[in-house]
Amino acid sequence: MPVYRKRFRIEEVLMGDMPVPSAGDGDIGPMHSEIMAELRAIRAQMAGPPRGVVATGLGAESSPRQVADAQALLETYRAQIAQCEKLKVELDLIYDAINRTKREIAVLHGKSFNGEEMAKVNGELGAVVGGTEEATQQILEAAESIDQAATALSKVTSPDQQKLLSEEIQERVVSIFEACNFQDLTGQRISKVMATMKFIEDHITVMMDIWGGVDAIKAHAPPAVDTREGDARLLNGPRLENDAGHASQDDIDALFD
Structure with a gap:
């Protein structure tokens, strides 16, 4: 009711x-x-707004001052709306950049940074180190045996002994050649590791491009500080051919002139 x-x-x-x-x-x-x-x-x-009402919402009988104030207020609203639209565009760009970055991180995590892939990379590098050490040890032992056989060969006069020593030297030479095969295996393993590193580098480069490129990232990077102490601060390992900041052999020889 x-x-x-x-x-x-x-x-x-x-x-x-x-x-x-x-x-x-x-x-x-x-x-x-x-x-x-x-x-x-x-x-x-x-x-x-009925018929006869102007765009500002005032009646036709409104005073000029009211009309002017209403128009000024309307222009202010329009300017604020334009600023809000610009802000929305910027926020959309940031949102898109964040989503793209998250996708790149997800790809890296799924393809490179998970436990299985990193274990594979570590295994390949470990195999490189182990294979290199084993081959080096085999080459050194063969070289030592060759040296001993050559020394003995120069002292014996019996043809049979000379033949035995010569055969031993030949066997050790073959052993050295076999040990040098580690280079092929090492190259294959290093190629796998380099492929993974290249994959990571490419996606990191894409993320840096999303946020303005390398120069934009460098502008926010903290200054590099060398925290090494003692001998570790002086030892940098072997240098590449075009590395700068290293003393050449000519520089070292000049110190003793």
Whole structure:
């Protein structure tokens, strides 16, 4: 069952069911008429701009100052909306960059940084070190045997002994050749490791490009500080052919001149 409530006097006036009292009705004066006129204007604006209302939402009878203020306010709103649109574009770019970076990190984690792949890389490097040590030991032993056989060969005069020593030298030479095969295996293992490192490098480069490139990243990089101490600070290992900052053999010889 619907419930009806009694409408207030102001509602009846706004809805047009009751005439607006004039200035002579009791003690209602011009202030009441002004208030009612403002309420009608508010009600008209809430109902939608009727015919004859300008784009600012003011009536045609509005004063030039009101129109100018409304237009200035409208321009301010438009400028704020334009700034918000620019901000949204920038935020969309940042959001896209973050998503792309997350995808690159996910690929790296799935293809390179997980335990299985890193264990494989470590295994390959360990095999390189172990194979190199074993081959080096075999070559040194063969060279030592050749030296001993050559020394003995120069002292014996029996043809049979000379033949035995010569055959031993030949066997040791073959042993050296066999040991040198480690280079092929080492090259294959290093190629696998380099492929993994190249894969990581490519995706890291893509992430740096997402955030402005190498120069932009370097601008935020902290200064490099060498924390090594003692001999470790002086020893840098073998240098590459084009490395800078290393003393050449000519520099060392010049110190003794």
